[in-house]
Amino acid sequence: MQFPDGFLWGTATAAHQVEGGNVNSDCWLLEHVKSTFFVEPSGDACDQYHRYAEDFALLQRLGFNSYRFGIEWARVEPEEGEFSRAEIEHYRRMLAACRERGLLPMVTLHHFTSPRWIAARGGFESSDTAGRFARYCERIAKDLGDLIGAACTLNELNAVSLLQQMGTLPSDEKILTSRWRAEASHAMGVAPESFSAFPFCAQSTIRDNILRTHREGYDALHSGRGKFPVGMTLALQELVPAEGGEDRCAAALRESEDVFIEAARGDDFAGVQTYTRRFFGSKGPLPPPKDAECTQMGYEFYPEALEATIRRTAAIAKCPIYVTESGIAALDDSRRVEFIRRALACVERCIRDGIDVRGYYYWSMLDNFEWILGYGPKFGLVAVDRTTQERIVKPSAEYLGRMARANSTSDPVTRA
Numbered sequence: 001m002q003f004p005d006g007f008l009w010g011t012a013t014a015a016h017q018v019e020g021g022n023v024n025s026d027c028w029l030l031e032h033v034k035s036t037f038f039v040e041p042s043g044d045a046c047d048q049y050h051r052y053a054e055d056f057a058l059l060q061r062l063g064f065n066s067y068r069f070g071i072e073w074a075r076v077e078p079e080e081g082e083f084s085r086a087e088i089e090h091y092r093r094m095l096a097a098c099r100e101r102g103l104l105p106m107v108t109l110h111h112f113t114s115p116r117w118i119a120a121r122g123g124f125e126s127s128d129t130a131g132r133f134a135r136y137c138e139r140i141a142k143d144l145g146d147l148i149g150a151a152c153t154l155n156e157l158n159a160v161s162l163l164q165q166m167g168t169l170p171s172d173e174k175i176l177t178s179r180w181r182a183e184a185s186h187a188m189g190v191a192p193e194s195f196s197a198f199p200f201c202a203q204s205t206i207r208d209n210i211l212r213t214h215r216e217g218y219d220a221l222h223s224g225r226g227k228f229p230v231g232m233t234l235a236l237q238e239l240v241p242a243e244g245g246e247d248r249c250a251a252a253l254r255e256s257e258d259v260f261i262e263a264a265r266g267d268d269f270a271g272v273q274t275y276t277r278r279f280f281g282s283k284g285p286l287p288p289p290k291d292a293e294c295t296q297m298g299y300e301f302y303p304e305a306l307e308a309t310i311r312r313t314a315a316i317a318k319c320p321i322y323v324t325e326s327g328i329a330a331l332d333d334s335r336r337v338e339f340i341r342r343a344l345a346c347v348e349r350c351i352r353d354g355i356d357v358r359g360y361y362y363w364s365m366l367d368n369f370e371w372i373l374g375y376g377p378k379f380g381l382v383a384v385d386r387t388t389q390e391r392i393v394k395p396s397a398e399y400l401g402r403m404a405r406a407n408s409t410s411d412p413v414t415r416a
């Protein structure tokens with residue numbers, strides 16, 4: 001099928017995961033406290049802070065027409081109210097370079113990391129963060145809005161609720177009394193109850209704050225130069241009830257997904273980010289079925305989950321959809337090709353049924369810093385030599401690039 005004109009074919013990254021040296025962020029701090037739970041620090045990451053021109057040239061050569069990347073709040077506003085003109089100029093150069101390569105820049109204003117001072121003022125556990133985020137968004141809209149192609153306010157603002165439903169986040173009490181939180185707050189000169197870094201935060205307070213942060217950020221981004229679309233991105237899985245798990249599954253869907261999707265109503269778009277499906281039993285989430293193929297992350301290999309999440313989001317949010325992340329961590333790149341092929345077939349079926357899907361961004365352009373798991377999981381279309389920073393293009397990059405160039409899922413080389 002030929003995709004609609006103007007369909008965006010992209011890859012996605014986040015500032016902290018690829019730029020390197022994000023020293024003013026809360027994440028950098030957590031990577032360096034004595035009791036850190038990160039397996040290794042982010043360090044130089046992929047040095048995209050300095051190598052963006054080379055990366056954009058590569059994306060253009062491959063055939064993409066868009067790139068999703070992060071603007072790092074911790075760089076732009078390293079101390080409260082102190083905006084760095086030099087860093088804003090850096091992102092201006094980056095946006096311009098992106099456009100010069102024929103790539104529409106989609107930016108993310110907050111992709112998990114915040115400035116340290118935000119974390120020391122309660123992060124998203126504090127109701128003041130919404131206003132502070134809006135002030136930062138306003139500045140970005142004013143100074144960079146003329147070059148932005150599309151903007152995501154917060155990446156996966158439902159992440160905490162999702163981790164909670166999946167049983168992977170410690171209890172509020174454990175987080176509040178953890179050694180790492182004590183050490184990080186000590187480093188910032190505040191009491192442990194004042195320090196909060198997303199998504200490792202006490203869960204009970206943050207949902208309303210984060211939804212308000214999106215809303216105020218959304219309005220602020222519309223206040224400046226440029227008429228680009230703005231939306232949130234959501235971590236969505238296909239949640240499937242196993243026998244006896246119907247109630248738990250319905251509750252998880254409601255708590256971790258639907259309330260957030262509903263908040264996207266009236267926005268310019270909703271960003272769907274899907275990696276797998278999850279079964280629910282009577283006691284909660286179940287591990288993948290015994291015979292299932294699993295990815296490097298331990299997720300079930302199930303690209304079709306994307307079809308369910310696109311359909312659900314479109315039905316509830318009633319706004320255009322971008323698939324802002326879809327991907328797989330795999331050492332065997334042929335599994336990535338297969339994943340992409342089947343994920344795009346989902347997009348195609350949705351478009352055929354009249355759903356307004358406007359773009360597909362593969363996560364990720366580069367093998368990068370996978371948060372607490374460090375550099376182990378390989379999500380990239382392009383490998384990165386960790387010593388020389390050399391980019392090594394994988395066959396999956398060429399594969400997706402060919403479809404991008406043809407604006408179609410029929411690959412002229414494999415005819416698949």
Ligand code: BGC
Binds near residue numbers: 014017155273325370
């Ligand atoms: C996040 C990325 C992350 C990816 C793979 C998404 O939830 O937005 O930052 O690297 O998943 O785990």
